[in-house]
Amino acid sequence: MTMSADNIILIKPEELYDEASRLRYDAKEPMDYLRDIVGMDWGEEGLGALYYLESTSTGARRVLKVVAADRKNAFGCAEHSFLPSVCSLWKTARIKEREVFDFFGIRFTGNPDMRRLFLREDWKGYPLRKDYDMDSNPLNMDNETNADVTEEYTLRPDGTVEGRENVVFGKEDFVVNIGPQHPSTHGVLRMRTSIDGENIRRIDPILGYIHRGIEKMNESLTYPQTLALTDRLDYLSAHQNRHALCMCIEQAAGIGIPERAQYIRTIMDELQRIDSHLLFYSCLVMDMGGLTPFFYGFREREMILDIMEETTGGRLIQNYNVIGGVQADLHPDFRRKVKEFIKHLRSVIKDYHDIFTDNVIARRRLVGVGVLSREDAISLGATGGTGRASGWSNDVRKRHPYAMYGKVDFREITRTEGDSFARYMVRMDEIMESCHIIEQLIDNIPEGEFRVKTKAIIKLPEGNFSTSVESSRGEFGVMLESHGDKYPYRLHYRSTGLPLVDTMDTVCRGQKIADLIAIGGTLDFVIPDIDR
Amino acid sequence: MEVKKRAEIRSMQYDEFRNNDYLERMADQLNRDGAGVIVGSADELINWGRSNSLWSLTFGTSCCAIEFMALGAARYDMARFGFEVTRNSPRQADMIMVLGTITYRMAPVLKRLYDQMAEPKYVVAVGGCTISGGPFRKSYHVVNGIDKIIPVDVFIPGCPPRPEAFYYGMMQLQRKIKVERFLGGVNRKEDDKAPVTREQGSHPDGEPRQLVNLSTCQLNKEEE
Numbered sequence: 023m024t025m026s027a028d029n030i031i032l033i034k035p036e037e038l039y040d041e042a043s044r045l046r047y048d049a050k051e052p053m054d055y056l057r058d059i060v061g062m063d064w065g066e067e068g069l070g071a072l073y074y075l076e077s078t079s080t081g082a083r084r085v086l087k088v089v090a091a092d093r094k095n096a097f098g099c100a101e102h103s104f105l106p107s108v109c110s111l112w113k114t115a116r117i118k119e120r121e122v123f124d125f126f127g128i129r130f131t132g133n134p135d136m137r138r139l140f141l142r143e144d145w146k147g148y149p150l151r152k153d154y155d156m157d158s159n160p161l162n163m164d165n166e167t168n169a170d171v172t173e174e175y176t177l178r179p180d181g182t183v184e185g186r187e188n189v190v191f192g193k194e195d196f197v198v199n200i201g202p203q204h205p206s207t208h209g210v211l212r213m214r215t216s217i218d219g220e221n222i223r224r225i226d227p228i229l230g231y232i233h234r235g236i237e238k239m240n241e242s243l244t245y246p247q248t249l250a251l252t253d254r255l256d257y258l259s260a261h262q263n264r265h266a267l268c269m270c271i272e273q274a275a276g277i278g279i280p281e282r283a284q285y286i287r288t289i290m291d292e293l294q295r296i297d298s299h300l301l302f303y304s305c306l307v308m309d310m311g312g313l314t315p316f317f318y319g320f321r322e323r324e325m326i327l328d329i330m331e332e333t334t335g336g337r338l339i340q341n342y343n344v345i346g347g348v349q350a351d352l353h354p355d356f357r358r359k360v361k362e363f364i365k366h367l368r369s370v371i372k373d374y375h376d377i378f379t380d381n382v383i384a385r386r387r388l389v390g391v392g393v394l395s396r397e398d399a400i401s402l403g404a405t406g407g408t409g410r411a412s413g414w415s416n417d418v419r420k421r422h423p424y425a426m427y428g429k430v431d432f433r434e435i436t437r438t439e440g441d442s443f444a445r446y447m448v449r450m451d452e453i454m455e456s457c458h459i460i461e462q463l464i465d466n467i468p469e470g471e472f473r474v475k476t477k478a479i480i481k482l483p484e485g486n487f488s489t490s491v492e493s494s495r496g497e498f499g500v501m502l503e504s505h506g507d508k509y510p511y512r513l514h515y516r517s518t519g520l521p522l523v524d525t526m527d528t529v530c531r532g533q534k535i536a537d538l539i540a541i542g543g544t545l546d547f548v549i550p551d552i553d554r
Numbered sequence: 555m556e557v558k559k560r561a562e563i564r565s566m567q568y569d570e571f572r573n574n575d576y577l578e579r580m581a582d583q584l585n586r587d588g589a590g591v592i593v594g595s596a597d598e599l600i601n602w603g604r605s606n607s608l609w610s611l612t613f614g615t616s617c618c619a620i621e622f623m624a625l626g627a628a629r630y631d632m633a634r635f636g637f638e639v640t641r642n643s644p645r646q647a648d649m650i651m652v653l654g655t656i657t658y659r660m661a662p663v664l665k666r667l668y669d670q671m672a673e674p675k676y677v678v679a680v681g682g683c684t685i686s687g688g689p690f691r692k693s694y695h696v697v698n699g700i701d702k703i704i705p706v707d708v709f710i711p712g713c714p715p716r717p718e719a720f721y722y723g724m725m726q727l728q729r730k731i732k733v734e735r736f737l738g739g740v741n742r743k744e745d746d747k748a749p750v751t752r753e754q755g756s757h758p759d760g761e762p763r764q765l766v767n768l769s770t771c772q773l774n775k776e777e778e
Contacts, residue, residue, distance in 0.1 A: 141695070142659055149694050156694050163703070165662050202663060203613060204642070210615045210660060231660045232615050235693040242692075250689060257617040301620070304627075320627030327624075337624075338617055338714055550616040550654075 028486040030072070030085045038088050039106045042073065045084065046111045051077045053084060055400050055416075056112035057490075058516045060501050061122035063151045064089065069103045069128050074488065074501065074516075078400055078414065081421045085486065090128060104175065104183055107132035114403035117524045125150035125237075131177040134188050140230030140553055142166055150238055168214070168228065190226055191216055198535070202231040206309045206539045209549025211523065213538075220534050225527045229520075233553040240513040245271050245480045246345055248513060253339045255515060256551035258298035259493035261290045263515075264343040269424060270489040270500040271345050274482045280471045283347035288426040289360070289463050290330070290342060291491070292456040296367070297326045298494030299449045299456075306446065306543040307378055310387060315378050322367055329359050345480060347473030360464055364457045371454065379450070388443035392529045392541035395440060402528060403521035406496025407448040408545050412440035418492040430462045442537075445544040479508050493518055495546050515554060519547035561729030573726065581733045600736045604648070605728040606636035608676075611647035611667065615654030618681040618714040622653050630717040635724060644668075649676040649707075649727070655683035655690060656697045668704045674740035676707045676727055680720070685709050 033041050045053040053075035060072040070089035076082070090103040107130035109115040119130040120139040127148035129136055138145060143166070147158050171187045178184055191197050191214065201212035210231035216223045236255070240248045252267050253260040265287055272279060304319030327337045332353040334340040342349050378384050394404065399412040409416045417434045419427040435451045437444040482504040490499040499516030522545045529541055561577050562568060614622060625632045632638050641647040644667045656664055668677070679700050682688030687698035700706060707730060710723035734740050 140659075154694075159658070159694065161658055161661060161697060161702070163662050163665060165666065166659070202660065203667060209619075231657060231663070232655060233657055233659065233695050234655055234690045235695045236690075239690070239693055254617060254689065257620060301623075304623075317628045320624060320629070324624070324627070324629050337716065338620055553657075 028085045028488055030087045030486060032087045032089075035088055035090055035105055038086070039108060042086065042108045042111055045075060045086075048077075051080050051082055053077050053082075054079075054112075056108070056114050056118070056403060057083075057497070058403075058499060058501065058514070059115065059118040059122055060512070060514045061126040061128060061150065062503070062512060063126060065152055069126055069151075071105060071122055071128065072486070072501065073108070074499070078416070085488075103128045104131050104177070106130065106177065109133050112403070113398070113401040113528075114521050114524060117520060121520070124148070127151065129175050129183075131175045131183060134172070134174045135190070136173045136175065137169070137190075138230075140233040142230075143169060149235060154238075191224075195223070200538070202228075206543070208305065208542065208547060211542075211547075211549050211552075213526065215530075215535065215538065217535055220536070222530045222533050222535055222538065225530050225538075227523050227526060229523070229549075230553055232550045234550075236554045237512075237514055240510055242509060244508050245482065245510065246478070248510065249344065250341065252515075253341060254550065255554060256493060256495070256498070256518065256548045257338055258301060258548055259294060259495065259498065259518070259551070260338070260340050261287070261294040261342060262491050262493040263498055264341075265291060265425070266489050266491040266493075266498050266500045268343045268345055269491070270487050270502050271480065271482065273489065274485070274487040274502065274504065275345075275476075275480055277346050277474065277476060279347055280474060281468050282470045282472050284425045285463050285467045286348050286352060286472060287343060288430075289460050289467075290334075290348075291425070292459050293326055293330065293360070295456045295494050296453050297323055297330075299453045300326075302449055302543075302546050303374065303378075306540070307384075309539050309543045310384065312378065312381075312384075315374065318370070318374060318377070322363075322370065325363050325366070329356065329363060332356065332359075344473065346476040347471070349473075351472045352467070357464055357467070360460060364461060367453070367457060371450075374450070379447075385443065387537065387540055388441065388446060388544070390439075390441050390443075391537050392442045392533055392544070393440045394525060394529050396438075398525075398528055399440070402525050404496070404525045404545075405521070406492070406494075406518060406546070407435075407452065408445055408496070408522055408525065410434070410436045411444035411448045413438040416497065418490050418497050422490065424489070424491060426463060427459075430459050432459050442541055442544040445546070449546070481506060481508050482510075490516065495519065495548065496522070517552050517554060519549065519552040522547040523552055561732040563725050563729060566725065571726070571729070577729055577733050580730075584733065584735050587735075597734075597736045598732075601732050601734060604674075604736070605731040607639070607648075608637040608724070608727070608731075609639045609641050609646060609648045610637060610678075611644050611650045611671065612640045612642060613650055613652050613664070613667065615652075615656065615660065616683070618653035618683075621714040621717065621720070622651065622680075625717050625720055630721075632721075632724075635721065635728070637724060644670040645672065647671055648674070649678060650704075651678045651680060652684045652700055653680045655688070656700050656703070658695050658697065661697050661703055664700065665703050674734075674736075676731070677704055678708045678710060678723060678727060679706045680710045680712075680715060680723070682711060682713045685711060688713060 055076045055078050057074035057076050062070050068089045073086040075084045090105050105128055119133050122128055124139045147154055170191045174186055174188050176184050195216040197214050197216045202210040212228040214226040236251050252263040255263050300319045300323045304316045307315040331337050334342040394412045396413045399409040399414045405416045415434050415436050420434050432455050435448050484506045486503050488501045490497050496518035498518050501514040502510055503512040505511040684700045687696050690696040708723045708727045710719055712719050
């Protein structure tokens, strides 16, 4: 498999909106899915962003590059760089542009919400800029206050920028604070939720409580070193995350992977998916008040952890994929144990459904609750099981096959209801589909090398490279810009969870606050992956 | 009158624990200060009860929290040790188990939760991130060790620690509680003044709060 650098179309800032709009509503190939916006600091060239687009009908991908030409004086404003917002074309742009603003200080004209996303509101400077002083923000132990107003900038016809304030929560709003220390938000998510009686009016997610600055750290790590941090993004997709980064570096450096390694990676990815979905089941049920199924899920999950541990040495964080293959060969018992496990899982999965899926209470709380339409799923970039439950076939394994996925037979599970129950069922069915994939591969693992030798220091050619994989909860992407060094110039990860958290507001409006946790549980996000 | 204070755990031999000298020093100190027969015996009874019903505040921020969930499931079953009751409110918790990276944004929240807990309270720092910042040490947004914010009683290293390491750490905390003076000691402690660091950390008996560092713990060595 060969791959060249991403094909990038350079666009002037003032033409961005028109060009994006043309691509978005193209008759033949509408680019209706905005994969990600990657903020960039090109030094002398200026600040800017890369827009990764995809057409859900054809699968074609485009990358747009925009540079806010003058670092300081774009649009005649002395202090800030501005770019036009595309949030009226793709809903997901709203939160992605906030991320870019938070890290680079680029303001987007037309985005109604220009608050910081991950960092404190009193944070000074923009950490992902190349000239950021790493010591400029010491630990601040003051309790944080959140502003109820936000700024919006609009571009006047004469090219100058006008600012105004938008209200997030007004005086009439009754706001309930959920998190960040809450057992059912699946991590340190905080949601400011305004309610009208029992009904949710608006959810404002506050992120960044586990923001570790991984993308900035990457810029001073060599390529093999950057691998270590991917497992800690979404630790329930540890294999898939690392797989994506390894693939990206391998493709950029032109390293071919032995077939045996491809088989191992695929099997491990699927085992990880089963692991994650079992945990999803356990947590969802526990959030909704059922304790017994939690023990069911963890019983089978421990069996996977045992299998993984024998080969990789780790239970949760495995550090298994490396550039050029995998860290170690499979354990001699691997094949036997995996087959035994799948046989066992098939025999017990009925219990899972008996105790929960067909439960009257579960059905009443899941069916018809928290409906996400297909259009919204695409516009919000809600990939993975969430999108598939709304009828959007977005499985990267099918649309852009990698590793062995092009050669195995499996069904992409989709449903059309888009409610909590559909999201739950998609994941339950995917467990069986993953078993099916593993069964096709496990007996045919070819002999040979599990790893090719690579240099300790790897230099990538100049250019932009990107890969994506289907992680346990959606499309995980790696966007890499290399300037020919042994360190990446910029290494960005497409978070699977950020669009899902962003979806909360759309899905929950008008729903009962008691259903909030169940809806969040079925959306299935992992916060460390969002905050990075 | 000397009260025998020896921190025994039934399922593990005394000599198999590390950091015994630290607990023995605590016991010595107690005996030097003197304890009456009745008070001393009542202490032992109360501490036996306290150490075997530790309620923890769940404070999972990342990866380690998943391992903590595994601890709660049937295979590792932490109910055997008496700390299966997890509380979601700091007001009801005896100890806070910090599971995962603490970032700058989270630090004030952690401190606030700690302050809201009732005395006597204990802190267990789980995983490399809470101990030193771990792999994110050089980040602009990660606290390099939670002992900069709150006093820590037990460190459990690992990334994430194995369930067995969790148990070792928790048993160490139980042993520490067993040698404490409860009546007139930790039950009377009410002054919890703002930032306590490793040096300033206050011990119930007026000594600096000492730290059990398990970085050389046997269980971990065996795994390597």
